Amino acid sequence: MARPTEPLLVIDIGGTTVKYGVWAHQQLGQTGRFDTPQQWPDLLNELLRVQRRYPQDFAGVAISLPGSVDTVAGKISGTSAVEYLNGFPIKAALRAAMGVPVSIQNDANCAALAESWRGNARDVADALFMIIGTGVGGAMLVDHQLVTGRQHFTGEFGYMVMNERGETLSELASPVRMARRYSRQADLLTAVSAQEVYDAAAAGDAVAQQCITAMMGWLSVGAFNSYVSVNPQRLLIGGGISARPGFVAQLRAQIQQLMYQHGAPIEVDVQPCQFRNEANLIGAVRQFDLEFGDTAPLAATAEVPVSR
Known part of the structure; x- marks a missing residue:
């Protein structure tokens, strides 16, 4: 029992x-x-x-x-x-x-377990998850089952090396690290949050706008690479930034544009984590x-x- x-x-x-x-x-x-x-x-x-x-x-x-x-x-x-x-x-x-x-x-x-159990992945068999925070984590479901791999490392998308300098997706696409870059480039004496960078961008700060654009670009490339590698039914985006109005829609559009540019015959399904x-x-x-x-x-x- x-x-x-x-x-x-x-x-x-x-x-x-x-x-x-x-x-x-x-x-x-x-x-x-x-x-x-x-x-x-x-x-x-x-x-x-x-x-x-x-x-x-x-x-x-x-x-x-x-x-x-x-x-x-x-x-x-x-x-x-x-x-x-x-x-x-x-x-x-x-x-x-x-x-x-x-x-x-x-x-x-x-x-992933939460979303497949009772959330936005409960109606699909195969799904990828990108959880965006201090770094970029991830997970994968195949036939409704969590896949972890031999060393329990499946879905660690943040380790992907993204450029010739050896920088990883977590280093380039984390909102936390994006805010640190903004602080350095804007010569600020104190640390700022990602929300404060978005506020500055909305007020017309060109440096903030460039930092956000770069972060979104790297996120879309990382998501594109993951999507074409596994071809899931759905990609779900988690982390606090996923609740930001328009964030997931913008990421979805940029991933789809990459599909068109590279001739990949995939219509992407990208949704936020429900919870x-x-x-x-x-x-x-x-x-x-x-x-x-x-x-x-x-x-x-x-x-x-x-x-x-």
Whole structure:
């Protein structure tokens, strides 16, 4: 008999922010966040503090995090936005500290699981995902199944080398890094956010406009290369910037233009992830369910309410 999989403490560890919430009665609620600590002991203490603040007896903890995640060995490898998570049995360490079953999965894979379970990929068998944030992550579904590869590295589109200088897609197409380039080129003394660069561009700042144009160009080339390599039914775009009005539509148009330019007979289907900033948390729930609960797929038309 499958063990109970609710309520769950769900956690999304990112390069700058850790988000968390409670999954109960088939919905996500009681969400919060804190800045990502600089060291593992501090992160673990914060996670334990979050666990203690809730009155529930959790059935488990479902975690989304960056890096190449081996869900069986419970370890992370490769380049990661939070480097101190790598190279040790983190799943076992969390299980011992938190006292309940723990699942871990790559953040982009979690977004894919969420969207294929109850989101904008539930009606297609094959899909690619590009998750745009501090870097560019990704995931791939084939025949409704998450494909991770031998070294758990499938979908790491951000590693693609894009020019003769050896710069990668993550380096060239991340909004975070685009904002850093703008700061340097505009000779600013303080850091700015991608939103502030967009605001400057809207006000007529030519440097901001050039930085955004370059970022979009690299994103479209990376997406084009991925699309023609795999030929998915749909490409889904995640990360905070995907919620920006017109962003996905512009990216779709630029990818399609590349198809025309290079004679590729493909009409692209590019959509935003339905769950946007909640996708990693909801996908972590699905990963926990696949590991510890009833793995039968739910109805394709199911909706996930998000309470506040």
